[in-house]
Amino acid sequence: MSSEGRGLRADAVRNRRLALEAATALLAESGAPLTVEAIATRAGLGAGTVVRAFGGKGALIDAAVSGLLGPMVERGRDLLGQGRPLDALRAFLAELIAFQSAHHGVNDHLGGLDLPETARLRAELEAVVRELVVRARAEGSIRADLDPGLATTLIGETAFAVARAASPGLAEAYLAVMIDGLRPPV
Template sequence: MSTPAEPRRRADAVRNRRLALDAAMTLLAEPGAALTVEAIARRAGLGAATVVRAFGGKDALLDAAVSRLLEPVVRRARDLLAETTPYRALHTFLRELIAFQSAHHAVNDQLNGLDLPATTALRADLVAAVEEMTEGARRAGAIRTDLDPAVVTTLIGQTALAVARAHPPSQALTDAYLTVLLDGLRPAP
């Protein structure tokens, strides 16, 4: 039994969707940029109604753009888990996560209250990957076991975000954060 094929989109609709998504991605990378339909449309060279039509609304457009940003981050976390020890994966990933958050931290402030199901799912995947890293490191004896894993994950995430928001971004601050955090998570001798 065959299923009906999804209707083909017109070439101009596909192009407009790509232009709007590319414009949103560009704006996401600009600190302080307004993530409005009008700003995205202006950047894409489209009308606001065309942008809305291409995605069905601002929430869907931003969900697609932020998801596109987060997918490689989640994939990288999973790759690190497969390639190395959980503790080494955590150490490497935290450095990369801070760099990512430094480049995109202003985005969070503009996403509050929006319906972003794909982004929410990817954030959950990201938290799960960090939890897997910390739990694996705990089992290996590289991280202390007297702290609740959820507390460790929250501590890591919130502190990494705070470091990422530091202005100007500082590699010395990132290095100090990683040293203090990871030393603090090591089991007592």
């Protein structure tokens, strides 16, 4: 990957990065405006620049959120082949929550925006989780009375909620409870 900015001038690449960082930072702040002007100001750029650099506000936000989700998809793919499925799932969720918590709390103002790349990565993330769930279930480490699709949705929704909350110790508590609850009853 990392093909972005190919052929662009050095300053254009730098400003793309600045705009992305500014957008990512504002995404993390729950009450922040998330307007083009706010992003531009924080990036130290003009308003027109951030629009031109991405072709529109939507594309910029899409890139910012995708930049947060992308590495997680890759990490999930790696974990698919390592260790026992439930352990891999736990490790994956731990990393996902840690990473998301550290980088953003998902700003509220992204209603009505079209984020195709983000949607795609979310779907891929879900696919990874689903695969881990299916394998763990086949192995007998997840209760059989739980539909894999439901379990996937459950994990997806709750993990993101925990990540958004970004409360100290919450991730560990979540993992302990959730992983334990997924196991077959004794």
